[in-house]
Structures are given as C-alpha cells and as structure tokens.
Amino acid sequence: MLSSDPGTHEHELAREHQPQRLLPSRAGWLLRYAGSRFATILMTLGGAFIFTTLVLITTEASPLAAFRLIVLDAFSSPIKRADTIMLATPLLLCAAGLTLTFSAGLYNLGIEGQMILGAICAMIPLRLLPDLPPPLLWTLAITGGAVGGGVWALLAALLKLYGQISEIFAGLGLNFLATGMTLYLIFGPWKRPGTASMSGTQPLPAELWLPRLEGLRLAPLAPIIALIALMLVWFLLEYTGWGLSVRAVGINLVAATRLGVPAHRRLIEALVGCGMLAGIAGALQVLAVFHALVPNISSGLGFLALLIVLLVQARPIWVLPVVLAFTSFSIGSIRLPLALSIDSSISGVLQGALVLCALIARSLIKARGASERKA
Amino acid sequence: MTNLDFMHIRVHNLTKIFGTLRANDGICLEFAPGRIHGVLGENGAGKSTLMKLLSGFLRRDAGEIWLDGNIIHLDSPAAALRAGIGMIHQDPLDIPAFTALENFYCASSPTILPNLKVARRRLIDLAEQLGFTVQPDIPVRNLTVGQRQQLEILRLLAGGARALILDEPTTGISAAQATALFAALRRLAADGKTVLFVSHKLHEVDELCHTISVLRSGRVVGEGQLLMPQPRARLLAMMFGQTVEARQPIPATPPAADTHQPPVWRLEHVTLRDGALTLHRLNLTIYAGRVLGLAGLDGSGQQLLLRLLSGRLRPLAGRIFLHDRNMTRSSTAAFRQAGIHYLPADRLTEGLIGTFSLADHAALLQPSFMLNRKTARATAQAAINSYQIKAAPDTPLAALSGGNQQRAMLALLPQHCTGLLLEQPTRGLDIASARAVWQQLLAYRSAGTALVFASSDLDELLEYSDAIMIFCGGRVSAPLPRSVCNITRLAEMIGGVGFEVTDA
Numbered sequence A: 001m002l003s004s005d006p007g008t009h010e011h012e013l014a015r016e017h018q019p020q021r022l023l024p025s026r027a028g029w030l031l032r033y034a035g036s037r038f039a040t041i042l043m044t045l046g047g048a049f050i051f052t053t054l055v056l057i058t059t060e061a062s063p064l065a066a067f068r069l070i071v072l073d074a075f076s077s078p079i080k081r082a083d084t085i086m087l088a089t090p091l092l093l094c095a096a097g098l099t100l101t102f103s104a105g106l107y108n109l110g111i112e113g114q115m116i117l118g119a120i121c122a123m124i125p126l127r128l129l130p131d132l133p134p135p136l137l138w139t140l141a142i143t144g145g146a147v148g149g150g151v152w153a154l155l156a157a158l159l160k161l162y163g164q165i166s167e168i169f170a171g172l173g174l175n176f177l178a179t180g181m182t183l184y185l186i187f188g189p190w191k192r193p194g195t196a197s198m199s200g201t202q203p204l205p206a207e208l209w210l211p212r213l214e215g216l217r218l219a220p221l222a223p224i225i226a227l228i229a230l231m232l233v234w235f236l237l238e239y240t241g242w243g244l245s246v247r248a249v250g251i252n253l254v255a256a257t258r259l260g261v262p263a264h265r266r267l268i269e270a271l272v273g274c275g276m277l278a279g280i281a282g283a284l285q286v287l288a289v290f291h292a293l294v295p296n297i298s299s300g301l302g303f304l305a306l307l308i309v310l311l312v313q314a315r316p317i318w319v320l321p322v323v324l325a326f327t328s329f330s331i332g333s334i335r336l337p338l339a340l341s342i343d344s345s346i347s348g349v350l351q352g353a354l355v356l357c358a359l360i361a362r363s364l365i366k367a368r369g370a371s372e373r374k375a
Numbered sequence B: 001m002t003n004l005d006f007m008h009i010r011v012h013n014l015t016k017i018f019g020t021l022r023a024n025d026g027i028c029l030e031f032a033p034g035r036i037h038g039v040l041g042e043n044g045a046g047k048s049t050l051m052k053l054l055s056g057f058l059r060r061d062a063g064e065i066w067l068d069g070n071i072i073h074l075d076s077p078a079a080a081l082r083a084g085i086g087m088i089h090q091d092p093l094d095i096p097a098f099t100a101l102e103n104f105y106c107a108s109s110p111t112i113l114p115n116l117k118v119a120r121r122r123l124i125d126l127a128e129q130l131g132f133t134v135q136p137d138i139p140v141r142n143l144t145v146g147q148r149q150q151l152e153i154l155r156l157l158a159g160g161a162r163a164l165i166l167d168e169p170t171t172g173i174s175a176a177q178a179t180a181l182f183a184a185l186r187r188l189a190a191d192g193k194t195v196l197f198v199s200h201k202l203h204e205v206d207e208l209c210h211t212i213s214v215l216r217s218g219r220v221v222g223e224g225q226l227l228m229p230q231p232r233a234r235l236l237a238m239m240f241g242q243t244v245e246a247r248q249p250i251p252a253t254p255p256a257a258d259t260h261q262p263p264v265w266r267l268e269h270v271t272l273r274d275g276a277l278t279l280h281r282l283n284l285t286i287y288a289g290r291v292l293g294l295a296g297l298d299g300s301g302q303q304l305l306l307r308l309l310s311g312r313l314r315p316l317a318g319r320i321f322l323h324d325r326n327m328t329r330s331s332t333a334a335f336r337q338a339g340i341h342y343l344p345a346d347r348l349t350e351g352l353i354g355t356f357s358l359a360d361h362a363a364l365l366q367p368s369f370m371l372n373r374k375t376a377r378a379t380a381q382a383a384i385n386s387y388q389i390k391a392a393p394d395t396p397l398a399a400l401s402g403g404n405q406q407r408a409m410l411a412l413l414p415q416h417c418t419g420l421l422l423e424q425p426t427r428g429l430d431i432a433s434a435r436a437v438w439q440q441l442l443a444y445r446s447a448g449t450a451l452v453f454a455s456s457d458l459d460e461l462l463e464y465s466d467a468i469m470i471f472c473g474g475r476v477s478a479p480l481p482r483s484v485c486n487i488t489r490l491a492e493m494i495g496g497v498g499f500e501v502t503d504a
Helices: A008-017 A026-057 A063-076 A078-103 A110-130 A133-165 A167-185 A223-237 A241-251 A253-258 A265-290 A301-312 A315-339 A346-374 B047-054 B079-085 B100-106 B115-128 B145-158 B176-192 B203-207 B232-240 B302-309 B332-336 B349-350 B358-364 B374-387 B402-411 B433-448 B458-464 B486-495
Strands: B007-016 B021-031 B036-040 B064-065 B085-088 B163-167 B194-199 B211-216 B263-274 B277-286 B292-293 B317-322 B340-343 B419-423 B450-454 B467-472
Touching: A026 A063, A063 A346, A078 A110, A078 A223, A078 A241, A078 A265, A078 A301, A078 A315, A110 A133, A110 A167, A110 A265, A133 A167, A133 A265, A133 A315, A133 B374, A223 A241, A223 A265, A223 A315, A223 B349, A241 A265, A241 B358, A253 A265, A253 B115, A253 B349, A265 A301, A265 B332, A301 A315, A301 A346, A315 B458, B007 B047, B007 B374, B021 B047, B036 B047, B036 B232, B047 B085, B047 B163, B047 B194, B064 B163, B079 B085, B079 B263, B079 B358, B085 B145, B085 B176, B085 B232, B100 B115, B100 B145, B115 B145, B115 B176, B115 B450, B145 B163, B145 B176, B145 B332, B163 B176, B176 B194, B176 B203, B203 B232, B232 B340, B232 B486, B263 B302, B277 B317, B277 B450, B292 B302, B292 B433, B292 B458, B292 B486, B302 B340, B332 B340, B340 B402, B349 B402, B349 B450, B358 B374, B358 B402, B402 B458, B419 B433, B433 B450, B433 B458, B467 B486
Parallel strands: B036 B194, B036 B211, B085 B163, B163 B194, B292 B450, B292 B467, B340 B419, B419 B450
Antiparallel strands: B007 B021, B007 B064, B263 B277, B263 B317
C-alpha cells in the first residue's frame, strides 16, 4: 500500500485535528517499515547462510567454494544462463498465479496438479491435430493448458465453497489425481509404440517444439509469456478494482462482503486465474522443455513457487528477482557433485532455509513490534 | 493447613489491561469458603476478566492473588486447578468427540485417576453425590449444554478443585438443569467449597448467593462485598451506575416527526435460532425515519435480530418483508442492494479491512474496473473533513482509535440508505465522538432511513430511540415507546423482571 507520493499536506491537516495523540504518521511508519524490512532481510540471509554452512561443514568440501558455485555458477556460461531462464519460466508462471491466490488469502497447494493438467491438456491438440501449422498448434496447446489448469483449480474452488473442504486438502487430493492421470496416460492410451516407458510419451516431432535459440535449450517465447503473465498479475493487483477487492477478501472476507465485494466470486476467480497460469506453465514444459508428457512433468516446481511466494509475501514486484535467485541456486548446484563431491540437493537446503528463516524473522520482528507498542 | 478442603481467596489490587482498556482496575475482594459468592455486572464490567485471572486463563498485569494466606501465581488453567481453583465456562471447554468418561479422565493427573476403571467409579460416585445424571459412555457432543456443564463440574472436583467459578452458568440450560445446578452448588458450599457465581440475572443471585459484589467498568462498586439479601433497586443502581432515581433527566433528542412513515421491514411470525438462543414468533414492523433501540445484555438475542434484518441470518420459520417485497430467502447481497447496511460492533473483524486505509476503502467502493487512486484519496479526504476523522487518507484503519474507526464506517456508507443496522454504535467512544456519530445517524433518520441499534448503554437507548425493545435470554418485549421507558424499567427488564407485562 505504498505509493510514491509522500502526502505531506494531508499530514499537516491530520495533525491539526489531533494535537495530543501522535498520529501514526506516514513518514515515521515508512521509516519503521523500512527498518523492520531491512532487519528481516538481514536475519533471513544470515540465518539461511549459517544453516546451510552447518550442513556443508559435514562434507569434506570448503563451504565457501560450495557457496561460490551455488550462487555464481549459474551465470558462468551462455548455456547455463539459458538453462536458468528456462527453469525460471514455469516458476515465474506459478509464482504469478500464486500471488493471486495468496492475495485472496488462499493456500493453493493444488498448483502441482493444475500444472500437470495443463500439460495433459496441451498434449491433446498436439496429438490429435499434429498437421496444423505449428504456431496455431502452439496457441491451441497453451490455451488447452490454461483451460486444463483452470478447470482443475475450479474444482478445488467449488469443493471449498460448496463442500466446505479447505482448498489445501482439495488441492492435495487433486494433485494425486492428476499424477495418477499422467501415469495412466503414459502407460495406457498414450504409451510409446512398443513398450510404455517411465521416460514418458513418444517425443513430439521437432517441428512442433517451441523454437529454440541456436545451440541453447532456450525457447525465448516461453520466458516472454511468463514475464507477460507476471506483469499482468502485478497490473491487476496494483491498478484495478478487481485486484484491490481480491486483496480485501484475502485480508478480511467478512468485512469485504459487508462493503459489497462479491467475495466468493473473487475467491473462485483468483483460484482459477492461478490454475490457468499453472496450466500454461505445464503446457510450456511440454512444448519447450520435455517435448513429451513425462511422469514428473511438474517436477515439484509448483511447490517451489509456493515457497517463493511465501518468501515474498505475495508482492508481485519481488517475484522476479527471487525466482531468478532460486533458479540460479538450482542450476549452480548442478556442478557441485563433480567439482566438490557434494550432492546438488544442497540448493534445496538453501532455498528451504531462506523461506524458513524469513518466516521466523518476520514473526520475531512482529512480536517485538507488538511488545514495543504495548510498552 | 488444618483443613485442605477450605479455600479462602483474596485478590488485592488486581489489574488487567487490554490495550488502552483497564478491564480490571485495582480489584480488591475476598471470598470466604463455604459460601456462594455472586459477582454481578453489565457486559464489559470486568466479571469475566476477573474470573479468568483467578482461573489462570489470563495473567494479571498487577496486583496479587492470595490463596489461604499465600501469594500465588496462576499462569495456566492447569496451575490454577493444582492450586484448587476450577472454572466452568459459559461454553464448556471439552472435547466433543470424546465420551463423558474420556473427557473426565483425559485431563486428570495419573495420581488422582490412575486408570479408566477408577475414573469411571469416581465419576459415577461424584455424580451421585451431587445429584447429576451423567452417562459415562455417551459422546459429549450428544449431551446438552447443561449436562456438559455438570460433567465439567465433576471433572474439576475430581481434579482437586476447592473453589469453583461459574461464568453465567444458566445461559442455555433448561430450568430443571438450573434447579439441579443450584442444589449442587448449595451442597458444595455446605461441604466447605468456595463458589463464585457470575451472573447478570438478579433473581438467580437473589435465590442462590450469600454475598454479592458488583463490578462496573473494571472496578468494584461501593464498599465491596455485601451480604445478601439486598434490595434489587440498590443492586441495579450499582450495576448501571449512580442511584437510578437520582440520575439527571436525559436531554432526549426530539422525537421523529409524527407524519405517517412507510414501513421498511415487516416480520411475520419469524422464528430465529443461533446456537442455544432462539427467538420465537416475532411480529414486528419497523418504520422509515424512526430509531428502534434494542436493549439487553450481550447475547440476549439483539444480534440475532440485527443479523436477520441485514440478511445475514435466515429465519427458521416465518417471513420477512422489505418494502413489501418478500426477502425471506434473499442473500445478504440482495439486502445490501436494497439499501440495508450493517455496522458491526467489532469494527476491525467484521466492519473494515484493518490494513487498508480510508483511501483504499474509497477505492474499493469505486465501480470502475481501473482504480482511480487520485479520486479515492480525494473522497477519503472529503470524508475525513466532513466526519472529522483523525487520520490521513493513507493511514491504515487499524491504527485509528475506535471512534475514528466508527466514523470511518459511517463515512463509507452511501448517501441514501433504506435501513441502518448498528451494533453498539458508540462502544468504546468518548462522549464527543459518540455525539458526533449520533449526529450523523440522526441526519440519516431525518432523510428517512430506518435505524435499528443494539446498545448496552441505557442512556444512549433512552436518548436516541423512538421505541425500545428489550431482550432477555431470547425473550423479546414489544417495541415500547420511549415515553413509557425509564432507566429503572429498562434495567429491570434487562434483568428479566417485569417481562410478563409486555410479553407479546
């Protein structure tokens, strides 16, 4: 709720009205806000660093060398930079979607399933109409993905509103269902000629792949779509009445309803919007990364996006930098086993520690703020 | 200690502060063993806070609690029970899925009840002693509130309670259960237990208690504990402030113009239920341009009526008309569409979005797709000026005082309302703020809005209502014209006295 205008004039006015009690002035509030934000960031980074170092000490390798790889190696070559971008794409899409649901006060744990359904639905036109011109087919596949993810999210929303089942459990259940459907398709109707395989369906013909840059695994269209989606979410949340009402519902559903916001519709819209973006992410995994439907098409990226949005507290402008940081850790750590004989899963330790420390730091600072106010 | 069964409780200077509210402010009282001590007071007088301090549910901010001559620190309900104090809450705190026996057993310490067999015997014995009927193997969720209360009493006694605190125990239980409860309490007192009986019902206190202490605004009224019986008028005066008769006449607002006004709401044989509370066969017409006040202690049924009138609660039976349109099955949104607005007592949990500023709220009410922040700020500034809200357009509303939040809620109302429903419109407001709020409300009345408000402030009810309905434990009086109401009558009826005269 910060805008750039300092609003001094109103402050003067307000002070005149209230001589005794110090108004929670915007300048003071901003200063405290900035201070606590800085402290949070410091505690988060420090805590995650210490925790990861403790884990690293158990190995032979020097923690500093390991950190250097994790943090910097993702930017060391064009190939790695391309991989980082391609990994960031589904994360961006999912994180953008989850920003909507978090704003609405929903915990969309069904994001993985929505991504998987997107991938499945993207496969339908690719398999049924392979002779259409590729650009049309890509459009169909991505639209299919959006519809699939959206419908899957709609199911969770309806279960929540009409079945009184929390979106958390509805989503988790639907995730299992989606995984099951993928496996059924890979080993059943869509199995490879000959024998079915855990490595997925028959790869798509190369002309149906989303075009890549020469010599790299980077298909530029995918990150562009992801960035547009993120910008759209940011725009909706910051500049439209719809976005404001979604946030109002997320903070206080009862009060928002009293003020005339159609709260249930907003919940459905936020969930379906998130599902659509996750579905697009799934479709892009098919079109630009795996070129097939594979069993683990979502690769846990939906849950990682959930962590990221938790970390940035659903503020859209922070999504991009944090997504980039997280993906660079993942890509950077790939070389760890070869260079330092450390398992690459240490990037997951770092990512998890960051989120955990951020949550702890926030609640500590909040508790301190509360006790200060009381004093 | 000569006799472990006797407990003498003394509190000295006990103080509990919530934010800016001194819920208990230097309370000094003594409760002797072997007696039933009544604690009287209005809602918000501090009764429940005092009891929760004594039973370890809250921690005191200052003062001391003495048990049998020793200062004691009660920092949890378990610690309080170890010290010998047990509390029975209005809504029993038990585990609904467990059976009576499991509830009885699970919270006790192994030294007292080593196994289920012993527990069963003890439960049956204790129940028999007190004349309670508790079946050990029935899940608690199938029991009535009265039976659960009995079970709680037994559980606390088995846990070693020598003092029992009962917070409004007769709410939601049958008359027979109340009789059984009273008999059991008398027996416990005769056995030397200390019983604290919190109530706002005068006849119960009359019937049951040996001593009485009245709380008002977090303090003990008058010279402290009094021996019963006491004249009702005196107790009422202590509860509601000053001597009722000697109070200044209230400068009543001029009554609404006596022209014919169309009805806004019409209720036909409406029956309402929420939890244990039921309002039966209500017939009521509420007119435009009039103020209807709802008197009664919290939870006596006023909230139910307000929620019904705003479409938040559907009636079990009967019909509700709004401007002669049947709205019995309509949604809250439809009521809102029809110009009915509801201002809840709890401004931050139901009324406003705490982290949003007034400008954000103004933006939220904009009909356009794109937000216009500039217009929203201007709207907010205009509201701040005309309603004298002490805030900047960008201050989060949670940072404002209660009065300013109340004015913010008013400022966010549309220019024309068909009906306004207000719950405790001036609770927590200073006199100037309350006056400012009522000025705005009376302006709505002059413009033809029908106002219905629930308040625990009798002065407010008498000052601003054109008619007053009194609620007592689900009983409802007909709307009485203000001319026939006075403080004494209201206070009596709120306490359940004199209802038969007006029972509709």
